Amino acid sequence: MEQSVEQMTNVTATPVSDQPLPLARFKVLELTLARAGPTAARHLADWGADVLRVEPPMALSNAEDYTGRRFGPDRLNLHRNKKSMTLNLKEPEGRAIFMKLVEQSDVIIENMRANVKHRLGIDYESVSKVNPRIVYGSISGFGQTGPYKDRAGVDQIVQGMAGLMSVTGHPGQGPVRAGIPVIDLTAGGFLAQGIMVALLEREVTGKGRWVHTSLLESMIAMLDFQAARYLMAGEVAGQAGNNHPTSIPTGLFPASDGQILLGAAGDRLWIRFCQAAGCEEFLTDERYSTSGARLKNRDELNEKIGQITKQKSMQYWFDVLSEAGVPCGPINTIDKVFEDKQVQHVGMTMAVHHDTLGDLNMVAQPYNIEGHDKYIRCAPPSLGEQTDDVLKSLGYTPEQITDLHERTIV
CATH class of the missing domain: 3.30.1540.10 (formyl-coa transferase, domain 3)
Structure with missing residues (x-):
């Protein structure tokens, strides 16, 4: 199977032209975990945005989670084309560094529980005072307000709550989850789309916006015609197996x-x-x-x-x-x-070199912009790989940077 994977990879990470990608002028701060938030940031990074992941220092991270986050194939695919710095946002100095980054940025993406960002003092109201042009993108499980706003939400839980599992599988089989984290991926795509809308508006108004969605809202939107059948005709869809619910055969x-x-x-x-x-x-x-x-x-x-x-x-x-x-x-x-000739033709596999893991095949962006190359510019970063470079760009001296590391501020 390794040979067939190598043979199918007919697209490299090298761009065909030097033309800047469409989003190259935007700087993004990513404060995310899991999948939905990183997916939104990846959409922007893949088309040229300068995405900086801001993550807790290794000393504050769970080692097992760190290993999975860094070297699991799904995590590697999430964080390509990004940079990483470590920053302890629970410390005043860490928040001060973060606000310096906010001054220079266009977008923040986060998927904390609704109350966490307020407790840290990095919510939209706080950061917009520092940079009124900031577009602040949030994903939560159930929304930023309402009775469930503080509840943790993950993909499979919301697959059940939002009705997807009730229409997946064969009649009488009982509820079945989808085989991919469809809600995480959908919410990430919706948030990236909302961020782009807000950036377009900012070109006219000069002001940023808080853009937010949730796993719950995203999945209900994805119910689409099944939801419309109920709302407009009172039909409660059930499982139809491999049959289409309404289109026969x-x-x-x-x-x-x-x-x-x-x-x-x-x-x-x-x-x-x-x-x-x-x-x-x-x-x-x-x-x-x-x-x-x-x-x-x-x-x-x-x-x-x-x-x-x-x-x-x-x-x-x-x-x-x-x-x-x-x-x-x-x-x-x-x-x-990935052995299919049409899949190979449209270039849904791309190669990138990772300093630790060697050459990797990754899933390409699904849409094309004529005149631009949808290449993978760089492999996922190691934890905090760009920390010192970012601090230097903010004016910190080598001695100050060493001190910040020693005190686990970064």
Whole structure:
């Protein structure tokens, strides 16, 4: 498997041009743990923002957590293109250093519990007095106000509370979590988007904003049509397994050598599928001739489609249905995803060199801006790697820096 990973990596960390990335003019202070906050900062860092992670000194960190945070593959992927300095924000001198950084920065990103930043004196109201242009981005579990504002929230807990687990899995199976931290990733994306909106507004007003979201709000927004079904029609969605809740036929079907995913919902695709699969008689059968009828008779229809698809190979159906314009595809394991020729073509893998771990393959940004290279500029930093450089830039002498280290201020 190691050889196939090397072979699939056809994009390097070297930029094709020297043109500055779109966000290169912005400085970001990142005060985050876990995944949602770092994801928001990574979106900005990947497109050129100068992101400085401000983290507790090693002496104040849990060693086991430190090791996982630094060298777990998921953590490495979170913190590429960033810098790191250590700073003890519980000490007045640490907060004073932080406020000096605030003066020079454009964005702060944090995902503390709602009351923690106020206790430390680094909340939006406090930092905006130092820099009124600051855009302050916050992610919490449940919101900055309200009855749950001080509760800890993590991805899986909110998957349950916000309804995702109730619609994931097979009917009667019981609630099932999604296989990725979908809420953390979504909240991070929403916050990055909100920060960009506030930065655009700042170009007109000259003033910053407090931008905040929560895992709860983000997941409810991601419910999308399932939420709309309830709000507008009173329908409480349940588990539908591999079937689409409303679009029929969409789901998993047998082939002679495996399984295929098929999406032939809507009259146009339904006609194309029936013609390509040689089952035109379904088009005039009143049980399947309309979308409503197909939904009503879904189980029976799926069984009949399966009797047809299992007679031919997966590749046969991919070729025939793709030619007919009917969405279809395989169920790939993660390794097969990155062996796929289209995945390799669009460059979803990028290489970067890490001084300790050597060459690493990382997941690329999913969107492209023509004229810019979405390369990974640098590997994740070691804890506090840029601490001394940052302090020097603020005017501290070597003797002062040594003293700050000895007193665990940094």
